Amino acid sequence: MAAARMTFALAAALLAASSAPRAAPPLDYEFFKARVQPIFLQKRDGHTRCYVCHAEGNNAFRLERLSSGATTWNEEQSRKNFEMVSILVNPGDPETSRLLQQPLAPEAGGNVFHSGGRQFASKDEPNWKILADWVNGQKL
Numbered sequence: 001m002a003a004a005r006m007t008f009a010l011a012a013a014l015l016a017a018s019s020a021p022r023a024a025p026p027l028d029y030e031f032f033k034a035r036v037q038p039i040f041l042q043k044r045d046g047h048t049r050c051y052v053c054h055a056e057g058n059n060a061f062r063l064e065r066l067s068s069g070a071t072t073w074n075e076e077q078s079r080k081n082f083e084m085v086s087i088l089v090n091p092g093d094p095e096t097s098r099l100l101q102q103p104l105a106p107e108a109g110g111n112v113f114h115s116g117g118r119q120f121a122s123k124d125e126p127n128w129k130i131l132a133d134w135v136n137g138q139k140l
């Protein structure tokens, strides 16, 4: 009787495991710091830098202010940026991640309106791909 119950429990567990969605990959902090953060500061032709609008403001994408004279974020600020940005993505799913959809051109599958404009014309842009790699759990 006990054995039968255990077999049943095991079967149920196996069934649950096989039908569960793929586990979301953990977001890598080192990859974020080295590859993702620079995108927010980078000056690209014809575009205002993310940092210019997103260091302050009343929306959810809110970057830390750089210390005066600094050209990048220090460790503590980077950790805070990581926490903040992590909330704007769905690990393993760039297509539904706000961080990637909001600045992407609508014709390319992005959200219809972003006050900051079409920062990425398509999903083929190298910087968009870096964001997607990070969301997919890429490590350095």
Ligand code: HEC
Pocket (backbone or CB within 6 Å): 039, 040, 047, 048, 049, 050, 051, 052, 053, 054, 059, 060, 061, 088, 098, 099, 100, 102, 103, 113, 114, 115, 116, 117, 119
């Ligand atoms: C010219 C100013 C400007 C620039 C440059 C800009 N944004 Fe924005 N962004 C805004 C404003 C204003 C909002 C809030 C209203 C909206 O969504 O349009 C916003 C919203 C967002 C949101 C949604 C935040 C929320 O509350 O859900 C994300 C994500 C985002 N921007 C990402 C980016 C990224 C990434 C870049 C750079 C590649 C960028 N933005 C560049 C002005 C800007």
